[in-house]
Amino acid sequence: MGPFIAQFLTGLANAAALFLVASGLSLIFGVTRIVNFAHGSFYMLGAFIGYTVMQLLPGAFGFWSSILVAGLAVGLIGVIVEMLVLRPIYRAPELFQLVATFGVILVIQDLALITWGAEDLLGPRAPGLKGVIRILGEPVPKYDLALIAITPFILFALWYLITKTRLGVLVRAATQDREMVAALGVNQSWLFTGVFFLGAMLAGLGGALQLPKGGADLLMDFNILASIFVVVVIGGMGSLPGAFIAAVLISVLNVFGVRYMPQSTLVLMYVVMAVVLIIKPYGLMGRKEVAGEHGQVGEPEQPFSPFGRRGRLIVAVLLIALATLPFLGSKFAMILAIDIIIVCLFAASLHFILSLGGLVSFGHAAFFGGGAYAAALMVHYAGSPMELAFVLAPIITGFLAIIIGWFCIRLTGVYFAMLTLAFSQLLWSLVFQWGEVTGGDDGMVSIWPSPWASDTTVFFYLTMIIGFGGILVLRHAAHSPFGYALRASRDSAGRAEATGINTKRVQFVAFTFAGAMAGLAGTLFVFSKGSIFPTELEIGKSFDALIMVFLGGVKTLAGPLVGASALSLMQDYLTRFEYWRLALGLLIIAVVIIAPEGIAGTSQKLAARWGIIRRDEVQ
Amino acid sequence: MLELFDINSFYGKAHILNDLSFNIAHGEVVALLGRNGAGKTTTMKSIMQMVRPATGSVTFAGQDISKWPTHKIAKSGIGYVPEERRIFSDLTIVENLEVGRQSPREGVPTWSFDDLFDLFPNLAERRNNRGRALSGGEQQMLTIARTLMGNPSLLLLDEPSEGIAPIIVEQMAKTILELKSQGLTVLISEQNLHFARIVADRAVIIESGTNRFDGNFADLDSDPETRDAYLSV
Ligand SMILES: Nc1ncnc2c1ncn2[C@@H]1O[C@H](COP(=O)(O)OP(=O)(O)OP(=O)(O)O)[C@@H](O)[C@H]1O
Numbered sequence: 011m012g013p014f015i016a017q018f019l020t021g022l023a024n025a026a027a028l029f030l031v032a033s034g035l036s037l038i039f040g041v042t043r044i045v046n047f048a049h050g051s052f053y054m055l056g057a058f059i060g061y062t063v064m065q066l067l068p069g070a071f072g073f074w075s076s077i078l079v080a081g082l083a084v085g086l087i088g089v090i091v092e093m094l095v096l097r098p099i100y101r102a103p104e105l106f107q108l109v110a111t112f113g114v115i116l117v118i119q120d121l122a123l124i125t126w127g128a129e130d131l132l133g134p135r136a137p138g139l140k141g142v143i144r145i146l147g148e149p150v151p152k153y154d155l156a157l158i159a160i161t162p163f164i165l166f167a168l169w170y171l172i173t174k175t176r177l178g179v180l181v182r183a184a185t186q187d188r189e190m191v192a193a194l195g196v197n198q199s200w201l202f203t204g205v206f207f208l209g210a211m212l213a214g215l216g217g218a219l220q221l222p223k224g225g226a227d228l229l230m231d232f233n234i235l236a237s238i239f240v241v242v243v244i245g246g247m248g249s250l251p252g253a254f255i256a257a258v259l260i261s262v263l264n265v266f267g268v269r270y271m272p273q274s275t276l277v278l279m280y281v282v283m284a285v286v287l288i289i290k291p292y293g294l295m296g297r298k299e300v301a302g303e304h305g306q307v308g309e310p311e312q313p314f315s316p317f318g319r320r321g322r323l324i325v326a327v328l329l330i331a332l333a334t335l336p337f338l339g340s341k342f343a344m345i346l347a348i349d350i351i352i353v354c355l356f357a358a359s360l361h362f363i364l365s366l367g368g369l370v371s372f373g374h375a376a377f378f379g380g381g382a383y384a385a386a387l388m389v390h391y392a393g394s395p396m397e398l399a400f401v402l403a404p405i406i407t408g409f410l411a412i413i414i415g416w417f418c419i420r421l422t423g424v425y426f427a428m429l430t431l432a433f434s435q436l437l438w439s440l441v442f443q444w445g446e447v448t449g450g451d452d453g454m455v456s457i458w459p460s461p462w463a464s465d466t467t468v469f470f471y472l473t474m475i476i477g478f479g480g481i482l483v484l485r486h487a488a489h490s491p492f493g494y495a496l497r498a499s500r501d502s503a504g505r506a507e508a509t510g511i512n513t514k515r516v517q518f519v520a521f522t523f524a525g526a527m528a529g530l531a532g533t534l535f536v537f538s539k540g541s542i543f544p545t546e547l548e549i550g551k552s553f554d555a556l557i558m559v560f561l562g563g564v565k566t567l568a569g570p571l572v573g574a575s576a577l578s579l580m581q582d583y584l585t586r587f588e589y590w591r592l593a594l595g596l597l598i599i600a601v602v603i604i605a606p607e608g609i610a611g612t613s614q615k616l617a618a619r620w621g622i623i624r625r626d627e628v629q
Numbered sequence: 630m631l632e633l634f635d636i637n638s639f640y641g642k643a644h645i646l647n648d649l650s651f652n653i654a655h656g657e658v659v660a661l662l663g664r665n666g667a668g669k670t671t672t673m674k675s676i677m678q679m680v681r682p683a684t685g686s687v688t689f690a691g692q693d694i695s696k697w698p699t700h701k702i703a704k705s706g707i708g709y710v711p712e713e714r715r716i717f718s719d720l721t722i723v724e725n726l727e728v729g730r731q732s733p734r735e736g737v738p739t740w741s742f743d744d745l746f747d748l749f750p751n752l753a754e755r756r757n758n759r760g761r762a763l764s765g766g767e768q769q770m771l772t773i774a775r776t777l778m779g780n781p782s783l784l785l786l787d788e789p790s791e792g793i794a795p796i797i798v799e800q801m802a803k804t805i806l807e808l809k810s811q812g813l814t815v816l817i818s819e820q821n822l823h824f825a826r827i828v829a830d831r832a833v834i835i836e837s838g839t840n841r842f843d844g845n846f847a848d849l850d851s852d853p854e855t856r857d858a859y860l861s862v
């Protein structure tokens with residue numbers, strides 16, 4: 011009984027910081043509808059700033075004041091981010107802002123590296139709470155007990171703020187219908203800024219509060235990001251009590267998981283999330299999302315139209331120019347081009363489901379990596395030739411998409427995004443931990459193309475044919491009756507159903523198709539590299555694809571290609587510098603602010619305005 | 630008090646308001662009439678800049694408000710009661726009113742929670758109920774009360790009688806007349822000519838976003854062709 015209780019208490023103590031950070035994310039999302047990827051960075055800054063202030067302020071009073079100071083400081087940083095980066099782009103298409111917050115992550119990573127160095131910082135112990143207390147013979151750190159004691163006060167303070175103050179009333183009202191709140195005379199900009207302050211401050215407090223338990227390091231931001239998303243989704247987006255229950259659930263399960271099923275720890279929370287969302291699609295205490303209820307006013311969607319003659323000509327010229335690349339004789343350039351074509355196909359497949367289908371997937375890497383692993387396993391275990399792998403791996407990925415889609419398609423919006431994320435994480439941890447078959451962390455190597463295609467030039471042309479072939483198929487699908495049905499399902503599910511379209515089935519098929527195409531990209535990838543590692547299944551890979559699609563422009567078919575090329579080239583060029591994250595982050599933020607419709611979208615608009623292309627040619 | 634001049638509003642490429650112009654004088658109740666889809670709601674939203682007119686100007690109390698953000702317009706004294714009501718269903722009645730609360734304004738009646746509960750006794754009984762637990766009529770009262778909390782000098786009422794039982798409609802008419810007697814200026818959009826006649830001093834009829842008639846009800850009655858062409862009586 012003793013160990014059991016001790017572990018339960020540790021779990022509860024861990025929940026305190028997790029809840030603080032997650033509730034901040036939940037508040038920000040609820041009011042501003044921004045999925046703030048940078049929330050983990052606020053948490054990390056809280057830890058670093060708290061550490062520094064603790065060096066300056068001695069004693070117990072100093073310790074606790076430092077935590078408050080760190081919270082306030084991070085709150086102010088949140089305000090700066092909101093005013094400089096997010097304010098200019100509130101009217102951009104939904105979820106576009108997450109690209110900007112991704113840029114913020116990169117900037118904060120390097121700024122923290124510059125300020126605090128690369129070494130992990132050991133958190134100071136809380137004065138007066140250094141030892142342990144024995145409970146039923148088991149040692150429990152005093153600081154854990156202190157955290158458990160503080161948690162009810164945090165809960166009460168937040169509850170009071172949200173239910174009893176005018177700010178809280180406005181926050182809840184804006185969570186439901188922010189346009190109406192503005193029509194009643196409330197300045198949304200300041201409300202948003204206020205909420206950002208509060209949300210960032212909570213993250214900062216969480217980061218500083220966990221210092222004695224975990225210290226401060228540069229990986230904290232990404233490490234907590236997944237957990238807080240999971241907590242917010244399990245609890246129900248925008249629900250603070252839900253976030254609390256979920257934080258406790260996840261923390262306690264984690265502690266027990268580490269103890270009794272160490273091999274399961276990576277997946278445990280995703281399994282819980284998947285189960286909750288399958289049973290309660292809007293989280294434990296969430297509300298159903300009603301489309302349009304939040305009073306978002308965006309421009310109506312421009313319909314895509316097929317390329318005009320001039321458009322086709324431009325594409326043909328570009329392709330021919332690309333095809334002459336091998337004559338330059340630079341192997342390096344060819345390899346870079348191969349990489350870019352592959353990510354273009356990957357991004358295009360995500361764009362298909364995201365833009366046309368209106369389903370934002372946060373877990374598209376499952377299909378890219380899935381395709382790559384399918385091919386690698388076939389080659390490794392069955393000695394399958396490359397040609398067969400190119401046919402079968404995408405089909406296998408399609409089946410994978412059928413399974414995942416079967417669970418996910420019933421959801422929409424952020425919940426869909428999160429469940430796809432959960433499944434991709436499940437797949438990742440499966441590959442990671444099933445080392446006997448997949449090689450685990452060491453990956454799978456020696457997956458080479460057939461002899462005839464092993465020359466770089468030949469493989470380059472092969473990639474061009476398969477890559478652009480796949481993109482062409484996606485384009486055709488977009489302009490086919492199926493593509494129209496998909497867009498109808500996105501724009502008005504009710505009306506589409508009335509005309510006899512089974513919207514869910516249409517989306518299901520589209521999801522499967524997009525998955526298979528991502529699998530094709532993954533297959534190309536594994537043969538181009540000759541190896542595959544679990545990193546290709548990571549969250550980061552899914553995020554890359556999202557950034558590419560949004561950066562290029564969600565509303566144009568050329569967007570994902572432009573975005574993928576731009577991001578790859580930027581990365582390729584910038585990574586040779588020491589602080590490349592800072593540069594890349596600033597670049598991403600700049601693009602997002604200057605071109606809120608993405609690079610392709612904004613250039614096409616400008617071209618149309620200047621009369622270079624006809625308005626209806628904007629596609 | 631309010632002046633619309635050559636307003637043109639669009640939804641995407643759909644041209645909804647077409648050089649629409651009309652005025653409202655201080656203390657007047659004007660009925661904005663027109664069939665379904667004539668552009669009444671769009672007119673109200675264009676005044677509030679919730680739809681941004683492409684061209685034209687809106688002048689309120691001598692100031693050009695066409696480029697102002699919505700919240701600033703609301704703060705300057707225009708209260709908007711939307712057709713879809715848009716009450717905050719997770720908030721209680723009191724909290725809904727709190728969202729609309731603004732500081733007192735000179736020269737116009739100031740409303741407190743208690744004043745509004747006097748005006749709408751049905752709401753008083755249920756003040757701690759959540760918005761979603763209210764009937765349609767109660768929701769309509771709440772949305773008007775919520776807007777009055779901002780102490781507006783001009784009230785925009787979008788089809789307040791829609792979908793409400795006849796007794797409540799009668800009550801609504803009384804309320805509007807009372808607001809008028811307190812010095813409020815009101816623009817009320819309606820399809821119900823009978824109701825409009827009771828509350829309004831003047832009618833503006835629009836069709837396809839253009840002003841087709843502007844005058845008092847006696848003039849309208851003496852011109853049955855206009856009436857029948859643009860209204861479904
Ligand atoms: N969000 C929108 N997007 C596109 N078209 C719209 C939108 N809202 C309204 N419309 C169109 O604009 C026109 C005018 O609509 P509006 O709501 O202003 O009419 P209305 O006079 O208020 O009608 P009703 O009496 O039915 O409320 C209609 O043809 C309508 O279909």
Ligand SMILES: [Mg+2]
Nearest residue numbers: 669670671712
């Ligand atoms: Mg209307």
